[in-house]
Amino acid sequence: MKHQFKIQNAKCKVVLLLTFALFTLQFALCTDAFAMLTAKANHDHITIDFFYHGSTVSVRGISDPGTDLVIKITSPEGHQLLKKKGKVGGMLWMNVGQLKFENTPNFYEVFSTKRVEDILSTEEMDRNVIGFPALAKHVEITPVANEEEKARWFDEFVKFKEDSKVYTSQSGNITFSKNAEGKQEYYILTEWPYQAQPGDYLVTVYAVKDHKVVEQATSAVNVAQVGMVKSLAGMAKDMPAMYGFLSIGVALSAGFGVSMVFRKGGGSH
Amino acid sequence: MYLYLPVALTSINILIPVGLGLAVGLLSGLFGVGGGFLLTPLLIMFGIPSTVAAATDSNQIVAASTSGTYAHWKVGNVDFKMGLYLLGGGFIGGILGVQAIKLLHAMGNADFVIKITYILMLGIVGVYMFIESLQSMKKNNVEEAKEEKESAVGRFLKALPLQTRFEKSGITHSVFVPIVLGAFVGILAAIMGVGGGFLMVPIMVYMLRMPMHVVVGTSLFQILFTCIEVTFLQAYSNHSVDFILAVLLLLGSTVGAQIGAFFGKKLKAEQLKILLASIVLAVTVKIVFEITLTPSLLLSQVGGH
Numbered sequence: 182m183k184h185q186f187k188i189q190n191a192k193c194k195v196v197l198l199l200t201f202a203l204f205t206l207q208f209a210l211c212t213d214a215f216a217m218l219t220a221k222a223n224h225d226h227i228t229i230d231f232f233y234h235g236s237t238v239s240v241r242g243i244s245d246p247g248t249d250l251v252i253k254i255t256s257p258e259g260h261q262l263l264k265k266k267g268k269v270g271g272m273l274w275m276n277v278g279q280l281k282f283e284n285t286p287n288f289y290e291v292f293s294t295k296r297v298e299d300i301l302s303t304e305e306m307d308r309n310v311i312g313f314p315a316l317a318k319h320v321e322i323t324p325v326a327n328e329e330e331k332a333r334w335f336d337e338f339v340k341f342k343e344d345s346k347v348y349t350s351q352s353g354n355i356t357f358s359k360n361a362e363g364k365q366e367y368y369i370l371t372e373w374p375y376q377a378q379p380g381d382y383l384v385t386v387y388a389v390k391d392h393k394v395v396e397q398a399t400s401a402v403n404v405a406q407v408g409m410v411k412s413l414a415g416m417a418k419d420m421p422a423m424y425g426f427l428s429i430g431v432a433l434s435a436g437f438g439v440s441m442v443f444r445k446g447g448g449s450h
Numbered sequence: 451m452y453l454y455l456p457v458a459l460t461s462i463n464i465l466i467p468v469g470l471g472l473a474v475g476l477l478s479g480l481f482g483v484g485g486g487f488l489l490t491p492l493l494i495m496f497g498i499p500s501t502v503a504a505a506t507d508s509n510q511i512v513a514a515s516t517s518g519t520y521a522h523w524k525v526g527n528v529d530f531k532m533g534l535y536l537l538g539g540g541f542i543g544g545i546l547g548v549q550a551i552k553l554l555h556a557m558g559n560a561d562f563v564i565k566i567t568y569i570l571m572l573g574i575v576g577v578y579m580f581i582e583s584l585q586s587m588k589k590n591n592v593e594e595a596k597e598e599k600e601s602a603v604g605r606f607l608k609a610l611p612l613q614t615r616f617e618k619s620g621i622t623h624s625v626f627v628p629i630v631l632g633a634f635v636g637i638l639a640a641i642m643g644v645g646g647g648f649l650m651v652p653i654m655v656y657m658l659r660m661p662m663h664v665v666v667g668t669s670l671f672q673i674l675f676t677c678i679e680v681t682f683l684q685a686y687s688n689h690s691v692d693f694i695l696a697v698l699l700l701l702g703s704t705v706g707a708q709i710g711a712f713f714g715k716k717l718k719a720e721q722l723k724i725l726l727a728s729i730v731l732a733v734t735v736k737i738v739f740e741i742t743l744t745p746s747l748l749l750s751q752v753g754g755h
Contacts, residue, residue: 231694234452234461263749269562273741276561279752334749341749375454375461376497406456414456417689425685428509428693429678432700436516439704444524 219243220252220386220398227373227404235375238402240384241368243360248388248395249294250355250367251301251311254402256288256382263341265334280334283321288377289342291350292369302392309387309394313339313350346374379404457692458502464698466496471702475514478703479521479710480717481726482669483647484511484677487572487733489699490644498695499751505684505691506699508677511645513700514707515674521711522667529618529664533671535628536650540676542629543636551641565741568642572734575652579727582656586720619660619668631657632672645680647673648730655723662719666711 219242227236240252260283267277291297297312306315317335325331342348360366367386381403388396406414417424454461470492474485486507493503522528554560610624631653639646647669654665685691714722 229454231454232452233454262752264752266745266748266750273562273565274743274745275565275741276750280749337748341747344747376459378459410454410456413693417457417685417691417693421686421689424689424693425682425691428685428691428696429512429681431693432509432512432681432696433516433678435697435700435704436513436707437520439513439517439708440520443521443705443708 218386218388218396218398220384220400222384222400222402225402229379229406229410230408231410233375236373237370238373239370241366242386242398243364244367244388246365248390249300251293251297251387251389252369253311253385254290254382255286256380258284258286261285281323282338285320288347288382292355293352294355296352300389305393345376347376377404379406453694455692455695458498458695460497467695467698468702471510471699472706475703475706476710478514479518479707480714481722482651482666484645484673486511486644487648501688501690502692505688506695508680509691509696510699510703511673511677512681514703515670515677517704518670518707518711519674521708522670527663527667528671529616529668532616532619532628533668535625536632536672537675539629539632540636543633544640547637547640564642569734569737571638571649572730576727576730576734579652579723580731583720583724583727619664621659645673645676662722666714
């Protein structure tokens with residue numbers, strides 16, 4: 182009886198041990214699938230000096246192989262006032278008033294593994310403001326008569342921003358590789374336009390599965406003027422009278438200076 | 451090589467502003483115009499925000515007109531007395547013009563009035579100068595035509611009180627004539643948002659009957675003071691003068707103005723007039739195309755044309 186009990190106890194131990202071993206093995210094999218989404222923008226502090234002509238920003242991190250990715254880079258939202266052109270008298274294009282765009286970022290870039298419309302449901306796009314259709318619903322435009330007019334002016338707004346290189350929506354340029362620990366690493370290198378103004382930018386990476394955002398991670402990019410560029414921009418804003426006198430003084434001196442050079446160099450007429 | 455502009459918040463190839471400055475400075479030295487009606491739209495085309503383009507343009511005109519005025523003064527082509535009367539009138543006109551613009555904005559059709567004024571003024575001035583210069587080139591016909599015109603206008607002008615002699619220009623006018631004409635240009639310049647050189651030059655030539663070479667120098671002298679005032683006001687109230695852009699522009703324009711003044715002496719007055727008329731007409735045609743063809747972008751920054 183005692184012997185039988187011992188054998189049963191040993192069996193139980195073996196089962197427990199095996200269960201534990203299997204669980205550990207499964208956990209070890211599945212780490213890749215349950216990898217925490219991470220995001221890191223390298224070159225996250227862009228400095229603007231006299232020779233600045235744009236930069237590049239790369240975003241990399243760990244992601245789950247079973248998910249698609251959307252990377253969104255935005256500036257803080259605010260309002261923008263723009264002049265709108267319209268036809269006067271049926272034939273002349275003139276500025277016919279102003280439009281106020283509220284809840285709009287100055288900078289809005291979206292990069293995704295596939296077209297965002299194909300990997301995300303409309304509700305998810307709207308909830309996370311991913312893609313131009315979602316941004317169109319998020320933005321308020323005044324004054325407009327109806328939704329149709331709002332949609333038309335939003336399209337013009339995107340065209341205007343794309344022309345300034347500060348709005349874009351692209352797919353298919355995120356690359357993947359395995360890192361040293363065998364985890365999936367994603368990477369994207371984006372051109373940072375010189376038209377993007379100084380300020381703080383937010384990089385949000387969304388992991389997408391079954392048309393839903395399942396995970397997200399963020400990083401930041403800061404763009405700041407430095408040195409003489411910073412001093413001059415600050416002086417124009419904070420000491421406008423002195424800045425005005427300086428500008429006039431330099432212009433007058435340059436005008437006289439060149440006259441003197443020509444007078445000496447030119448000889449008699 | 452690219453340079454970053456701290457107020458315009460954009461980067462530009464330095465050859466662009468230096469080259470544009472040189473071209474506009476050349477026109478400035480040749481014709482006595484500031485060139486704002488050409489340079490501001492060009493700067494906007496190269497990605498400079500419209501408010502910064504207009505303000506910085508006036509800053510560089512200070513340099514170009516200093517260089518041009520000096521070059522013309524050295525050869526005795528600046529009528530300071532006439533310039534000061536025109537400046538006085540221009541100052542009054544500027545105040546009236548700013549009020550007119552406020553009224554137009556309140557009525558909601560400012561842009562329409564500005565564009566039409568632009569086209570009409572440029573068109574009339576361009577066509578008139580072009581035809582007149584062509585006729586002047588055929589010398590025989592001109593003598594009679596000129597004399598007829600002078601006597602008709604002359605009778606009215608001589609009837610006005612406070613007649614004074616302008617030695618440098620060799621003419622006599624009532625002090626009211628340059629003041630009223632200066633005010634007229636000042637009103638239009640304020641409405642159109644330009645310095646008004648391309649209006650002032652024909653007025654001096656055809657209405658005040660000043661010799662063309664004195665007109666160029668005197669116009670530059672007047673433009674210099676107008677642009678000093680505008681630069682200060684733009685820097686002070688709108689923070690829209692880009693110092694670096696202005697320096698790049700004036701590197702070209704000060705040299706251009708000297709070259710212009712040099713070639714101006716080589717050209718005959720009629721040749722100068724017909725060249726200016728052609729440029730003014732080309733700008734008119736450009737604006738007509740601009741407002742009749744569908745623009746690629748229907749939205750623009752607040753603050754420019």
